[in-house]
Amino acid sequence: xxxxxxxxxxxxxxxxxxxxxxxxxxxxxxxxxxxxxxxxxxxxxxxxxxxxxxxxxxxxxxxxxxxxxxxxxxxxxxxxxxxxxxxxxxxxxxxxxxxxxxxxxxxxxxxxxxxxxxxx
Numbered sequence: 001x002x003x004x005x006x007x008x009x010x011x012x013x014x015x016x017x018x019x020x021x022x023x024x025x026x027x028x029x030x031x032x033x034x035x036x037x038x039x040x041x042x043x044x045x046x047x048x049x050x051x052x053x054x055x056x057x058x059x060x061x062x063x064x065x066x067x068x069x070x071x072x073x074x075x076x077x078x079x080x081x082x083x084x085x086x087x088x089x090x091x092x093x094x095x096x097x098x099x100x101x102x103x104x105x106x107x108x109x110x111x112x113x114x115x116x117x118x119x120x
Contacts, residue, residue: 001097001098001100001102001106001107001108002098002106003071003098003099004071004072005070005071005072005074006068006069006070006071006074006098007068007069007071007094007097007098008023008048008066008067008068008069009066009067009068009114010048010063010065010066010067011023011024011025011026011065011066012025012026012027012065013025014107014111015111019103019105019107020105022105022107023066023105023107025065025066026050026063026064026065026066027064027065028064029064030050030061030062030063030064031047031061031062031063031064031082032061032062033047033049033061033062033081033082034062034082035079035080035081035082036079036082036083037078037079038083039073039075039078039083040070040073040074040075040076040077040078040081040083041070041073041074042070042071042072042073042091043069043070043086043087043088043091043094044069044070044074044083044085044086045067045068045069045083045084045085045086045087046067046068046069046070046077046081046082046083046084047062047063047066047067047081047082047084048062048063048066048067048068048081049061049062049063049081050062050063050066062081062082069087069094071094071095071098097112100112
């Protein structure tokens with residue numbers, strides 16, 4: 001989480017005690033990037049990227065599980081990352097998450113869990 005930029009989630013390694021691993025995991029597969037014309041405005045939900053097997057710094061796939069939510073407008077990400085949703089209710093929760101104390105790696109000092117509920 002980076003104030004004025006984004007909060008990120010979806011890393012299965014974020015439960016590991018070694019905080020250096022946080023943000024590096026995934027489900028073991030990648031998705032082909034699908035950059036689109038949706039803007040990275042406040043509340044945009046977008047796929048995070050991971051280096052491809054080539055380890056090139058410019059050769060990235062979308063991560064299979066990691067995502068981020070923009071806490072502010074970030075037009076520099078437009079057409080480079082896959083926007084696939086938007087926070088349309090609960091942006092105050094996003095603001096609370098990004099405002100929590102974090103360590104030098106921008107990880108929250110205390111774990112923050114996301115719980116999904118399905119209304120029938």
